[in-house]
Amino acid sequence: MLEIAIIVAAIAIGSGIALVAGGLVGIGEGYAAGKAVEAMARQPEMEGPIRTTMILGQAVSESGAIYSLAVVLLLIFNVMLPLVNRLLELL
Amino acid sequence: MEPEVVFYIHTFPVTQPLLFTWIIMAAVSIACFFLTRNLKTVPRGAQHLLELLVDGIENLVVGNMGPEGKKFVPLILTIAVYVGISNLIGVVPGAYSPTENLNTTLTLAAIVFLVGHVAAIRKKGLWTWLKGFFQPYFFMFPINLAGEISQVISHAFRLYGNVFGGGILLSIIYMVAPYVLPTPLLGWFGIFSGIIQTAVFTLLAVVYIQIKIS
Numbered sequence: 001m002l003e004i005a006i007i008v009a010a011i012a013i014g015s016g017i018a019l020v021a022g023g024l025v026g027i028g029e030g031y032a033a034g035k036a037v038e039a040m041a042r043q044p045e046m047e048g049p050i051r052t053t054m055i056l057g058q059a060v061s062e063s064g065a066i067y068s069l070a071v072v073l074l075l076i077f078n079v080m081l082p083l084v085n086r087l088l089e090l091l
Numbered sequence: 092m093e094p095e096v097v098f099y100i101h102t103f104p105v106t107q108p109l110l111f112t113w114i115i116m117a118a119v120s121i122a123c124f125f126l127t128r129n130l131k132t133v134p135r136g137a138q139h140l141l142e143l144l145v146d147g148i149e150n151l152v153v154g155n156m157g158p159e160g161k162k163f164v165p166l167i168l169t170i171a172v173y174v175g176i177s178n179l180i181g182v183v184p185g186a187y188s189p190t191e192n193l194n195t196t197l198t199l200a201a202i203v204f205l206v207g208h209v210a211a212i213r214k215k216g217l218w219t220w221l222k223g224f225f226q227p228y229f230f231m232f233p234i235n236l237a238g239e240i241s242q243v244i245s246h247a248f249r250l251y252g253n254v255f256g257g258g259i260l261l262s263i264i265y266m267v268a269p270y271v272l273p274t275p276l277l278g279w280f281g282i283f284s285g286i287i288q289t290a291v292f293t294l295l296a297v298v299y300i301q302i303k304i305s
Contacts, residue, residue, distance in 0.1 A: 056298060059291045063245040069252045 001090050004083055011080045021068035029058045094192055108192040115176050115189065151294070156301045163300060166206060170199060171293040178254060178285030182277060190254045193247065200247035203296045207303035214304050246295055253288045
């Protein structure tokens with residue numbers, strides 16, 4: 001029972017650490033948006049292409065956060081919840 | 092994460108995403124049938140909206156791929172309409188977004204992947220297409236292969252993760268504060284994020300096909 005509790009705690013801590021990637025991606029995307037605004041202010045007639053390129057770059061750089069989210073969802077729903085249910089049965 | 096089974100058709104389980112996929116298919120088909128009756132050269136009413144949509148997607152595709160991309164316009168338009176309605180239907184109480192299920196988004200990403208590679212083979216020929224995997228050096232083959240596969244996975248997981256993550260956050264907010272607070276969040280995650288993710292998914296589909304055929 002203690003072993004299961006330790007595994008559950010480790011999964012919870014690991015999920016929290018994995019979601020740090022979301023924050024880092026947030027910094028990167030904000031930087032990209034800021035640069036895009038600067039470019040638009042300099043050349044307002046290029047607004048359309050700049051916005052398309054910005055969204056494309058942000059979408060690609062978001063992959064890191066999406067991978068971490070997928071890992072966390074897998075950990076929580078496929079590994080942690082069955083263990084928690086078993087722990088509750090043992091209690 | 093298993094979807095709920097709504098009812099059975101002779102031992103065949105009909106799950107929530109499948110049911111809502113059928114509903115969206117029926118709604119889009121009926122809307123297309125009735126909105127394209129007696130089209131006029133000078134558009135009136137709903138025809139304005141349709142022409143705006145078709146023109147927008149056509150400009151996006153042709154602007155990215157050039158004139159040869161015209162044959163991909165129906166596919167991209169279908170993906171855009173389907174994903175858009177799937178994302179927006181999550182706002183309706185009791186409805187379930189098909190894009191909240193990984194199977195839907197993986198299927199859409201796989202369709203884009205296959206269409207891109209088949210178009211590349213037809214345009215460049217089998218030999219040139221195969222040689223593309225060994226660029227710039229022959230030992231780069233595993234990396235190129237992993238890049239192709241991870242492209243599908245990231246394309247599918249981006250839409251799924253955004254919609255599903257928004258749904259989880261909303262259900263937590265519903266548990267903590269069931270009144271007032273969920274409404275603006277529903278607008279943000281359901282409508283704004285849904286439209287942005289539709290645009291991103293469509294744009295990435297266009298760019299992935301364009302990278303493969305060029």
